Amino acid sequence: MTVGMTEGSDRISMAARLRNNFLTGLIICAPMTITIYLTWTFIHWADSWVKPYLPDRYNPEAYLKFAVPGTGLLIAILFITLVGFLGRNLIGRSIVSYSENILNRMPLVRTVYKSTKQIFETVLKEQGNSFKKVGLIEFPRAGTWALVFVSTDAKGEIAARLNQDGEEMVAVFLAPTPVPTAGFLMFVPRSKLMLLDMSPEEGVKLLISAGLVTPEYKPSVADAMAAFQDLAVDDPVEPPKRAGRS
Incomplete structure (x- = not known):
């Protein structure tokens, strides 16, 4: 009976090892494969737009017997840079x-x-602050929080109509999960916006992974002191009582 249980445990252990090895390999291979595929697709897309308009005298493929991927992308980058210089x-x-x-x-x-x-x-814009900050707002109701990317302060007619109470409004972008390619443009009071220390790249990772990839958080000295003060207020230490005379 003991031998049978040992063999069953060994089989379960071997299956668990194979599963863990497969998941580890998937974590390693999947991001690399997707990145290479997207990069290769983007290069071919750029080549398909530029190469048809490129004269044969400037096309390396006219002198070589094989295709040179990335030629169109390189020429497009050089052309855009030249236009910017001019x-x-x-x-x-x-x-x-x-x-x-x-x-x-x-x-x-x-x-x-x-x-x-x-x-x-x-x-x-080089000096702009668009999408350089990440924050939280209460959405869709009070008590539930949604991740947003701070765009800019409200301007123009929107600022004139919404800032009547004296509180500034901020434009934020609320992106869906897991594909943040579309979303909602919302104007919220600055006091209702909770800014976070994470970068926009970390916010995108958190959004795409549906909360599975959480960025590392190291509280600042000011946050640690504030937490210590809150703890001291919530749990005050009573002074020792002096023993009375009997």
Whole structure:
């Protein structure tokens, strides 16, 4: 009877080891495979957009007998960098201004161009604070908290209409789980927003993993002192009582 139990335990142990080894291998291989696949797909997508417009004299594949992946992506990066360099001098700014005047005269095109330009200027602005902070708001009801990315302070008409009580409003982006490609733009009072110390990258990881990948948290000295003060207030130490005379 003991021998049978030992053999059954060995089988269970062997099955558990195989399962653990498989899960460990999956954790190692899956992220690497997905990353390589997405990178390779993006390179081919960029090549398919650039190579058809590339003259044969500048195309390395015209001289080689094999395809060179990444040529289109490299040329696109160089071209965008060159346009940015030219756009920072006087002649380049004049050309860009003239092109913008032409686009602004087209009824449908000007709306798309202005909206797209405003989005890129806001997101790629070097000194901007867009999506550099992560916070929590009570959503969808009081007592439950949702992770949000802080966009910017409310401006324009929204600020004029919502800041009537004297409290500033903040624009936040509430992304769904596990694919944060769409979500809700919400305006909340600054006092209702709880800012976190985690970076936006850590917030995205927490969001995509549905809370499974939690970033490491090291409380600051101020937080530790505040927690100690709260503990001292909640549990005050009573002074020892002096024994009375009998």
